[in-house]
Amino acid sequence: MKRNPLNDALRLLKYRVRSEKEIRVRLKSKGYSDEEVEKTVLKLKEKGFLDDEKFAYLYTYDSLTLKKKGPFLIRMELKNLGVDEFIIEDALxxxxxxxxxxxxxxxxxxxxxxxxxxxxxxxxGFGGE
Structure with missing residues (x-):
């Protein structure tokens, strides 16, 4: 069976929402070309499967309410996942x-x-207040 970057990306998204950077990194690690990765990311964004704003909001909400992580720790984790700082601040x-x-x-x-x-x-990750 021929490998398909879109199917691989959708398989990753089936388990949880992911950031654009996460999808790019995972597809690159599977050996797809830059062109294939960018086409796939674009397609996923057009269809609404990839949205860093939604991802950051959901990640922040779950981290704070379920995992009891503070804003500082959440901010660092989102930054490491490749989310833009403006998006992170908005979600927080x-x-x-x-x-x-x-x-x-x-x-x-x-x-x-x-x-x-x-x-x-x-x-x-809660400030020193």
């Missing part, structure tokens, strides 16, 4: 308006003394 702003961060911080530090709670929050 939207999610932080929707989610009660204080509740999350209380939830993950329950039972810790103040010093340990501050250290733990800092390690989880």
């Amino acid at each position: 702003k939207k999610v932080l308006e929707e989610v009660n961060v204080e509740e999350i911080k209380e939830e993950i530090t329950k039972g810790l003394d103040e010093k340990k709670a501050k250290e733990y929050l800092y390690r989880r």
Whole structure:
């Protein structure tokens, strides 16, 4: 069976939403040419399967609410996934308006003394507040 970059990309997207950079890197690692990769990325964007803004929002929301990661850590992870800084800031702003961060911080530090709670929050990517 002939390999197809679009099928490979769709297979990756079946498991979770991904950034453009992630798709590019994965397709390149499978041996596809730059031209094949760019055509595939363009096709995926046209069909709405690849959207860094949607990806950043969903990643931020899940990281904060499910994985209890702070904004600093989320920002770093998205940057490493190749998402544009403006998109990252926009996603963080939207999610932080929707989610009660204080509740999350209380939830993950329950039972810790103040010093340990501050250290733990800092390690989880919440600022030193």
